[in-house]
Amino acid sequence: MRYLSNSDADRAAMLEAMGLGSVDDLFAPIPPELRLRDGLKVPGPLSEAEIFEFFRQASSQSAREYVSLLGAGAYHHYRPVVIDALIQRGEFLTAYTPYQAEISQGGLQAMFEFQTLIAQLTGMDIANSSLYDGSTATTEAVLMAMRLTRREQVAVARTVHPEYRQVIQTYLQHQGIHLREVPYDGTGQVDLQALDDTVNGSTAAVVVQSPNFLGLVERVPSVAEIAHRHGALLIVTVAEPLSLALVKPPSDADIVCGEAQSFGVPVAFGGPYVGFLATREQFVRQMPGRLVGQTTDTEGRRGFVLTLATREQHIRREKATSNICTSQTLMALNATIYLCLLGKKGLRMLAEHNLAKARYAAAQLTAAGGALPFSAPYFNEFVVQVPAEAEELLAALREEKILGGLELGRFYPELRSHLLVCVTEMVSRASLDRMASVYQRHCTRESPAGNVVSLSR
Amino acid sequence: MKSPTSEARPHMTRNEGLIFERSAPGKCGVELPPLDVPPVAAAGALGEEFFRPDIEDFPEVSELDVVRHFTRLSTWNYGIDTGLYPLGSCTMKYNPRLHEAVARLEGVATDHPYTPESLAQGCLRILAETMRCLAEITGMDAVSLQPAAGAQGELTGLLLIRAYLESQGSPRRYVLIPDSAHGTNPASVVMSGYEVKNLKSDARGCIDLAELSTLMTGEVAALMLTNPNTLGIFEPDIRRICEIVHAKGGLVYMDGANMNALVGIARPGEFGIDVMHLNLHKTFSAPHGGGGPGSGPVGVKSLLEPYLPVPIVEQLEDGSYTLNYDRPHSIGRVRAFYGNFGMAVRALAYILAYGPAGLRQATEDAVLNANYIKARLKGTYELPYDAPSLHECVFSDRRQAARGVRTGDIAKRLIDYGFHPYTTSFPLIVSGALMIEPTESADKAELDAFIDALLSIAQEVEENPQLVLKAPHTTRVTRLDEAAAARKPVLRWKPSSRLRDWTL
Numbered sequence: 034m035r036y037l038s039n040s041d042a043d044r045a046a047m048l049e050a051m052g053l054g055s056v057d058d059l060f061a062p063i064p065p066e067l068r069l070r071d072g073l074k075v076p077g078p079l080s081e082a083e084i085f086e087f088f089r090q091a092s093s094q095s096a097r098e099y100v101s102l103l104g105a106g107a108y109h110h111y112r113p114v115v116i117d118a119l120i121q122r123g124e125f126l127t128a129y130t131p132y133q134a135e136i137s138q139g140g141l142q143a144m145f146e147f148q149t150l151i152a153q154l155t156g157m158d159i160a161n162s163s164l165y166d167g168s169t170a171t172t173e174a175v176l177m178a179m180r181l182t183r184r185e186q187v188a189v190a191r192t193v194h195p196e197y198r199q200v201i202q203t204y205l206q207h208q209g210i211h212l213r214e215v216p217y218d219g220t221g222q223v224d225l226q227a228l229d230d231t232v233n234g235s236t237a238a239v240v241v242q243s244p245n246f247l248g249l250v251e252r253v254p255s256v257a258e259i260a261h262r263h264g265a266l267l268i269v270t271v272a273e274p275l276s277l278a279l280v281k282p283p284s285d286a287d288i289v290c291g292e293a294q295s296f297g298v299p300v301a302f303g304g305p306y307v308g309f310l311a312t313r314e315q316f317v318r319q320m321p322g323r324l325v326g327q328t329t330d331t332e333g334r335r336g337f338v339l340t341l342a343t344r345e346q347h348i349r350r351e352k353a354t355s356n357i358c359t360s361q362t363l364m365a366l367n368a369t370i371y372l373c374l375l376g377k378k379g380l381r382m383l384a385e386h387n388l389a390k391a392r393y394a395a396a397q398l399t400a401a402g403g404a405l406p407f408s409a410p411y412f413n414e415f416v417v418q419v420p421a422e423a424e425e426l427l428a429a430l431r432e433e434k435i436l437g438g439l440e441l442g443r444f445y446p447e448l449r450s451h452l453l454v455c456v457t458e459m460v461s462r463a464s465l466d467r468m469a470s471v472y473q474r475h476c477t478r479e480s481p482a483g484n485v486v487s488l489s490r
Numbered sequence: 491m492k493s494p495t496s497e498a499r500p501h502m503t504r505n506e507g508l509i510f511e512r513s514a515p516g517k518c519g520v521e522l523p524p525l526d527v528p529p530v531a532a533a534g535a536l537g538e539e540f541f542r543p544d545i546e547d548f549p550e551v552s553e554l555d556v557v558r559h560f561t562r563l564s565t566w567n568y569g570i571d572t573g574l575y576p577l578g579s580c581t582m583k584y585n586p587r588l589h590e591a592v593a594r595l596e597g598v599a600t601d602h603p604y605t606p607e608s609l610a611q612g613c614l615r616i617l618a619e620t621m622r623c624l625a626e627i628t629g630m631d632a633v634s635l636q637p638a639a640g641a642q643g644e645l646t647g648l649l650l651i652r653a654y655l656e657s658q659g660s661p662r663r664y665v666l667i668p669d670s671a672h673g674t675n676p677a678s679v680v681m682s683g684y685e686v687k688n689l690k691s692d693a694r695g696c697i698d699l700a701e702l703s704t705l706m707t708g709e710v711a712a713l714m715l716t717n718p719n720t721l722g723i724f725e726p727d728i729r730r731i732c733e734i735v736h737a738k739g740g741l742v743y744m745d746g747a748n749m750n751a752l753v754g755i756a757r758p759g760e761f762g763i764d765v766m767h768l769n770l771h772k773t774f775s776a777p778h779g780g781g782g783p784g785s786g787p788v789g790v791k792s793l794l795e796p797y798l799p800v801p802i803v804e805q806l807e808d809g810s811y812t813l814n815y816d817r818p819h820s821i822g823r824v825r826a827f828y829g830n831f832g833m834a835v836r837a838l839a840y841i842l843a844y845g846p847a848g849l850r851q852a853t854e855d856a857v858l859n860a861n862y863i864k865a866r867l868k869g870t871y872e873l874p875y876d877a878p879s880l881h882e883c884v885f886s887d888r889r890q891a892a893r894g895v896r897t898g899d900i901a902k903r904l905i906d907y908g909f910h911p912y913t914t915s916f917p918l919i920v921s922g923a924l925m926i927e928p929t930e931s932a933d934k935a936e937l938d939a940f941i942d943a944l945l946s947i948a949q950e951v952e953e954n955p956q957l958v959l960k961a962p963h964t965t966r967v968t969r970l971d972e973a974a975a976a977r978k979p980v981l982r983w984k985p986s987s988r989l990r991d992w993t994l
Contacts, residue, residue, distance in 0.1 A: 034848045036584050038933030039855055047862040047934055056854045059861055060755055062724040062878045067756050075623045077845030081588050084842050088835070092597030094612035096605045103602040106826060113520060115557060117594065123571025124564040127585050130781035132577075132914075134972075135965040136905055139563035140780040146509050149982040153548055159981045163782070165638035168826035196826040203799075203822035204645075207652065207683025250540050279532045281542045299594070302613040303603035303827025304638070305783030317979060323781065328975035330967040331960075340975040346641070346677035347916075351686045356641045356677035359771075363779025366560075373509050373556050374519035377548040385532055386525050392535060393527035410536045431606070439604050462526040 034078070100464045101436040102394075104414045104455025105246070106167060106194050106272045107303065108295040110383075111458060116297050116370050120363055130323075130359065134338045140362060141337035144325040147369045154274060154372075155289040156282030157311035161322040163365040164357065167292025168200040170308030171240065171270040173321040173355055174290040175201055177312075178238035178266045179210065180319050180354065186211045186235045188265075190223040192245035194272055195444040201240075215239075221249040221407030221416065229259050236265040242291075243269055243283060244276050246444075248414030248453065249407055257285035274309075276412040278384035288312045297371030298364050307364035318344060321355035383458060387413035390465070391456040397469035398454070402476035406451065414455040416441065416448070420476040423450050429471050437468060506562040509549045510983045519553040547985055566966050567780070568910050574936050576863075578882045578913035578925025579672065579720060581750045581772035583856075586843065589775070589836040598835060603827040607812055613831065614811035617803045620834040621787075623841045624768060627849070628746070629759025630789030636799045636829040640747060641674040643767025643786025644714075646799060648682035649821045650765055650790060651712050651741045653797040657819075658739070662711035665743075668697055670720045670917045675745060684711060691919055695721045695875035697731055706738050716745040717758070720917040720925070722860065722879035724751070732762025741765065741794075749773040750929065751857060751880035754850030758789075765790045770830075774837035785833035797821050801828070855930035856881045859937055863926055866941045870948045874920050881929075887922035895951045895958050897922045902969065903950070903961035907943035 039047075048056065060068065079087070101109055120126065124139060131137030144162040151160035164170040171194075175187055187205070189198055191214045202212060213231050218224040223241050232239060239260040243251035253269060260267040269283035271291035283289050294306040312320060318341065326340030346353035375383060391413045395405060402420030419426050423440045430437035442449030456465070533541040551559070569575070575582035593599060601613050621633040637643040652661045664687045665679045676686045687705060692698040697715065706713070713735045718724045725731060732742045744758050744766035750773045752758070758766050770776045770785035778784075790798065800820045801813040813828075844852060857880045864873070864883035871885035887897040901911030901924075913925040928937060950957050962968065 034844060034851060036586060036843065037852065037855055037930055038936070039859075039930075040933070043934035044855070044858060047858055047937075051861060051865045056858055059854075059857050059878070059880070062726055062880070063756050064726065064729070067729070067760055069754065069756055072846035073754055073849060074626050075841055075846055075849070077842040078848045079842045079845070081843075084588060084839050085592060087842065088592035088595055088598060088616075088839070091612035091616055092595040094610075094615070095597030095601045096609040097597040097600055099609065101602055101605075103604050105604060107603050109600070109602065113553075115519075115553060119557065119560045119564070121587075121590055122561070122564040124567035124569045125560075125780055126590070126777045127569035127571045127575075127582075128567050128780045129575070129577060129580055129582060129778040133568075133901065133905065133911055134970050135902070135962050135967055136566075136568040136910065137780075138966055139565065139567035142508065142563055142566075143560065145981075145983070149508075149510065150548070152982045153545055165642065165783075166826055168823075169638065169642070194826065196823060199823040200825060203649070203824055204681070206822075207649075208681075250536065277542070278545060279542055280536060281540050299599040299832070300602050301593075301599050302601045302605075302610065302831040304825075304830040305785075305832050317981070324979070324981055326975040327980040328971045330970050332968055334967050336967040336970045338970050338972050338975050340972065340979055340981075343976075345673075347673040349677070350673045351676035351680045353673070353677040356645060356674050356681050357639075358641045358674045359639045359782035359784045361779075361783045362781035363777070364783055366780065370556060370560055373549050373551060373559070374553060376513075376518050376550045377545055378516070378518040378550065379520045379522070380545070380548070382522055383520075385529070386522060388532055388535060389525055389527050389530040392530050410540055412536075427606075431609075436602070436605065436609075458522065465527075 096436060099434050099436050100460055102438045102454050102456060102460060103436050105439045105453055106292065107300045108273055108455065109300055109457055109459050110295060110297065112297045113374050115374060116367055119370055120367050125363065125366060131339060134336065138336060141325050143366050143369055144362065145327065145337050147365045148325060150369060150372045151309045151311050154277045154282065155311040156284035157289050158314040159317060160309055160311035161320055162325050163360040163362065164308035164310055164322050165361060166304060166306040166308045167270065167272050168197040170290040170310050171197045172201045172204045174268045174288045174310055175238055175240060177288060177319050177321060178268060181316060182237040182266060184235050184237035185209055186213060187237055188213050188215050188228065188231045188239045190215050190241040192217050192223060192247055193240055193242040193270060194246050197270065220409040221247045222251050222409045223256060225255055225259065228256065232259055232263045232265055234263060236263055238266045238268050240268045240270065242272060244273060244412050244414065247407060247416050248411040249409035250280055250412065253283040254285050273412065273414065275384050275387060278380040279388060280412060293368045296368035298367050305361060305364050307361040307368055319354060322357055323360045386458045390458065390460060391415060394454065394456045394465045397465055398472055401469040401472035403472055413457055414453060416451050417454055418451050420472060423452060426475050429475055430468060433467055433471055435464060435468055506559060508983050509551060509559055510547065512551050512555050512559060513549040515550055517550040517552050519551055519556050573908060574928065574932050574940050575910040576912050576926045576928045578927040579747055581927060581929055582778065583775055583929040584931040585775055585777040589839045592839055593832050593835045611811055614803055616835055616838060617828060618805060618811055620838045621803065623838065624787055625789060627753055628766060628789045629757030631792040632795045632798060633787050633789045634798045635787045635834050636825050637767065637786040637788055638825050638830055639782065639784035640767055640769045640786040641678060642824055643788045644674055644678035644745065645681050646788045646824050647743050647765040647767055648678055648684065650794045650797045651743065652682055653821050654794055655711055662709055664710045666705055666710055666713045668715055670695065670919050671716060672720065672745065672747060675714050694877050695719065695723050696725050699727055699730060702731060702734055706734055706740060708738055710738065710740050712741045712743050714743040714745065716748060718748045718751045718880045721875050721884050722882035723875065723877050724880055728761045747772060748881060751853065753853045754846065755853050765794055770833045770837040775840045776833040776836040783830050783833060785830040799824050852930040859928040859930065859932055862937055863928060863941060867944055870945055871924065882925060882927035884920055885924040886920050887924060890948065890951045891922055893951050893955050895955050897924050899958050899961065900924065900947055903947045903958045904943060905962040906964045909940055909943060
């Protein structure tokens with residue numbers, strides 16, 4: 034087998050050195066009745082060429098020929114080739130958690146840079162060195178807020194990613210926590226009056242997403258004022274952090290968390306991605322996940338180590354801040370390289386392109402019979418009320434090799450016949466024009482704009 | 491020092507600051523294609539109250555700056571590609587480059603999680619095949635690939651147990667955990683709403699049947715064990731253990747961290763295990779990536795199947811695949827989308843490469859290698875539990891501690907010999923543990939060099955302990971002050987950091 038290094042002579046020599054006749058002797062502690070008699074029923078062995086062919090065939094049964102306007106928590110941006118050249122260096126790819134700091138300085142320094150970049154983007158003091166993904170980062174933020182406030186209610190905006198809310202629900206169901214959902218208003222932003230009515234002295238945290246699941250930027254200062262007036266913490270989760278290049282960072286929040294997949298990590302059918310969590314300095318000891326800190330060696334040289342490990346499960350066991358053991362270091366490195374390549378200027382320019390393309394798309398689609406039901410500002414994603422049966426329109430768009438967005442009825446019954454459309458730099462003007470002409474062809478209503486249903490709940 | 495145990499040479503590129511210290515105004519590492527739609531003034535489009543004029547202190551560097559920076563950083567890291575990485579319990583085996591190539595194929599890396607099912611059949615098939623293979627390898631009835639890592643797999647498994655017991659009338663209160671367990675086990679128990687009861691190991695390092703029988707009451711939801719345990723010892727009474735727990739209506743959870751000792755040899759499903767997790771980044775060779783991404787699939791017996799996280803990949807009669815969300819008893823979601831899909835791609839490629847006989851051969855080599863290390867070091871390092879062990883071996887630093895040298899010091903000295911150290915100070919039931927897991931990837935020559943290094947260090951401990959206590963001597967930095975790092979945490983760069991004159 035090509036991956037194994039021992040020769041038959043090596044095996045024989047080791048057995049002989051131990052005075053054993055057969056490798057089976059080493060498995061004697063396993064009772065014979067528990068040992069497999071037949072081989073496993075799995076395919077293989079296959080050569081490299083055959084395995085490549087297997088996956089090449091699988092990859093052909095995909096949407097790779099399609100232009101995608103799907104966003105909703107996973108964003109298709111261009112990935113500079115430098116990223117893969119660097120993250121595939123064996124020293125990064127095949128290392129583990131840097132417990133031995135002296136031979137892990139590369140990874141540790143890169144994570145210190147990741148922590149800095151995330152803190153800069155989010156307007157927070159500090160950030161950890163990543164969590165599994167946006168959904169679990171948001172859940173960990175909620176758990177952190179409960180530890181900090183010792184309160185047992187959480188108010189979550191209904192415009193937080195539906196799958197993030199489901200994960201929060203799964204984690205909190207046995208912690209004695211009450212989740213209360215806060216509706217959105219006619220602007221598509223969290224309903225401030227309803228929020229004020231929901232938050233009280235038992236509320237540990239208010240959770241909003243910005244831009245929210247409907248693509249709209251939230252009024253973070255107003256939300257913060259309500260949360261803080263009741264002594265609750267504000268958690269802002271960000272699923273499309275490219276927005277932070279143009280949208281004011283949620284500095285009024287106590288915890289800013291989310292998903293950094295947008296920074297050059299492949300959409301890869303949902304993972305691996307990279308969650309982040311940033312907060313104020315005073316909360317550092319209640320933070321979940323790995324933290325890299327700066328220090329010096331015995332000769333005064335700057336170096337980096339994992340720090341504040343007394344929060345973590347391998348030391349604290351059942352008293353740990355979280356059960357999390359690994360982070361998503363390689364994906365965090367991917368995001369770090371991406372952010373360094375784009376830098377201050379590139380990230381801003383890219384965000385401007387996204388913004389402009391989304392505005393262009395919105396204009397074309399409304400001219401072709403679509404309507405924009407919400408008035409709040411958006412970044413690269415928006416809701417459009419379509420002028421036809423949504424499924425029918427999406428099918429027609431697929432005929433044109435376009436994935437026209439996410440049908441929202443799946444998560445919001447009141448938003449059937451609405452699509453969530455995401456326009457990144459990967460979508461050309463020509464594709465958007467083609468999309469608009471399909472809208473035009475399928476327009477079954479005279480004036481959809483005059484037909485706006487009430488959307489607040 | 492004589493060959494073959496001579497010290498490693500130092501790294502070559504020592505001088506590289508933080509990326510922020512390379513930054514210069516106006517530089518940029520990318521150029522975008524021309525904008526093909528009319529430009530929009532962001533301040534106007536977003537409104538002044540939402541507009542951000544600048545990201546303060548964000549780096550500004552060229553593409554070459556980035557390539558040099560991260561290439562240099564990489565040379566300060568040690569990886570499996572560099573050499574033996576015998577971290578016990580972590581299974582640092584070879585990560586084939588083919589896996590990286592297939593995971594990056596267009597159509598595998600580029601499909602959006604909300605792609606219509608009819609256009610995502612390739613990705614769904616990969617998930618389904620991986621689930622089927624993992625069920626076969628573990629002897630379980632169903633598998634969920636949603637958990638993002640081992641610890642999340644543990645939490646998921648415990649939530650499944652809880653949901654099942656609730657359906658039987660009461661979730662119960664406690665989970666029993668052996669004192670040799672990994673720290674994630676008790677932390678996951680607490681997150682699932684249970685309380686931990688510790689189970690003391692017996693003199694063999696195994697589960698004490700008498701103690702288990704006493705503690706296993708109707709208030710206990712589950713026993714959570716690792717098999718082989720963290721000493722690498724297979725629980726000889728595993729069937730009996732499961733019977734004791736089942737007789738009181740409890741379930742048995744197996745932490746599959748050590749599955750590399752069993753693949754192709756024995757199946758937990760046949761031991762009486764009800765639920766377990768696997769670590770695709772350990773047994774199935776998904777790269778550890780410096781600490782993630784992992785993937786922690788959960789396998790269950792049919793009694794727990796209705797409670798698995800949504801959605802589940804299913805095959806329809808026409809052969810096509812679909813995602814089933816309609817599962818009323820499900821515990822819900824533990825992660826957005828379908829888990830770390832890319833890790834499933836790599837695990838499947840691994841299984842396909844080995845096939846049934848190869849998987850068994852890999853396990854045999856992993857166990858042979860570990861036992862060879864154990865046999866050759868046994869006279870020099872103390873072996874606190876001398877029971878037959880499988881894929882890893884655990885020594886104690888007791889003899890060296892008498893000279894003031896602890897496991898962590900020996901580990902640092904190993905670095906000078908060109909090896910990544912073993913796992914130090916774990917499991918907790920061994921004082922000053924040296925936990926060594928070579929995996930099947932090492933050959934005899936490499937093992938001999940590693941063993942010779944440890945023998946040589948033991949001699950140094952006798953003759954010149956200071957040499958070991960001050961190690962490593964050959965790395966870019968010497969021992970780092972962890973206490974200072976924790977006392978006054980510096981967790982990010984700030985422009986004022988520039989003022990400090992660092993020696994590099």
